[in-house]
Amino acid sequence: KAGVTQTPRYLIKTRGQQVTLSCSPISGHRSVSWYQQTPGQGLQFLFEYFSETQRNKGNFPGRFSGRQFSNSRSEMNVSTLELGDSALYLCASSLAGDRPTDTQYFGPGTRLTVL
Amino acid sequence: DAKTTQPPSMDCAEGRAANLPCNHSTISGNEYVYWYRQIHSQGPQYIIHGLKNNETNEMASLIITEDRKSSTLILPHATLRDTAVYYCIVRPPGSTSYGKLTFGQGTILTVHP
Numbered sequence: 001k002a003g004v005t006q007t008p009r010y011l012i013k014t015r016g017q018q019v020t021l022s023c024s025p026i027s028g029h030r031s032v033s034w035y036q037q038t039p040g041q042g043l044q045f046l047f048e049y050f051s052e053t054q055r056n057k058g059n060f061p062g063r064f065s066g067r068q069f070s071n072s073r074s075e076m077n078v079s080t081l082e083l084g085d086s087a088l089y090l091c092a093s094s095l096a097g098d099r100p101t102d103t104q105y106f107g108p109g110t111r112l113t114v115l
Numbered sequence: 116d117a118k119t120t121q122p123p124s125m126d127c128a129e130g131r132a133a134n135l136p137c138n139h140s141t142i143s144g145n146e147y148v149y150w151y152r153q154i155h156s157q158g159p160q161y162i163i164h165g166l167k168n169n170e171t172n173e174m175a176s177l178i179i180t181e182d183r184k185s186s187t188l189i190l191p192h193a194t195l196r197d198t199a200v201y202y203c204i205v206r207p208p209g210s211t212s213y214g215k216l217t218f219g220q221g222t223i224l225t226v227h228p
Binding site: 004031032033035042043044045048049050055056058088090092094097098099100101103104105106107108109111 | 145146147149156157158159160161164202206207208210211212213214215216217218219220
């Protein structure tokens with residue numbers, strides 16, 4: 001079974017631009033979560049989608065948004081990029097995401113650099 | 116969420132067992148203990164999880180103390196490829212944890228030849 005895939009793997013943007021990152025979950029997985037990883041803050045939860053609905057959200061500004069499609073693929077968008085948005089963005093999928101036994105599997109991440 | 120405490124770093128000789136401790140003294144009865152690892156700049160990799168009983172899979176063993184206030188991840192025969200940051204995570208049930216893992220700083224395990 002194919003793992004979680006993320007595109008693109010690397011991205012360079014300038015301040016003020018916006019960016020869209022894509023995530024394809026493992027086949028059959030309906031929950032998709034997004035995380036941001038920076039050297040200073042570590043791995044932080046952004047949000048989770050299930051059945052095209054945002055079901056859980058971390059503590060990030062509204063510039064960070066996402067969506068999920070009917071095939072469970074997900075995108076996240078960051079508008080008005082700031083230098084501090086430079087990070088590794090990770091996507092994880094799980095079957096339903098609503099039980100503590102529902103294991104998350106991570107993709108390789110998208111490395112975003114904001115200049 | 117229950118807070119976890121891990122040593123910042125540990126060393127292990129190749130071929131020996133690596134024992135990574137985690138303290139989660141505020142864990143409640145229905146919270147699971149998860150372990151993930153992250154090799155440099157890759158996505159975190161699931162290792163194992165458990166509630167009360169000790170667990171073993173092809174990667175590792177998880178030993179949870181009887182009072183559940185601490186646990187140990189055991190890599191029985193560490194190799195150089197096991198060098199990574201290891202995260203111990205306590206995951207509660209309920210809607211606030213839907214799709215969410217709360218990562219701490221983890222333990223940097225370095226396996227030496």
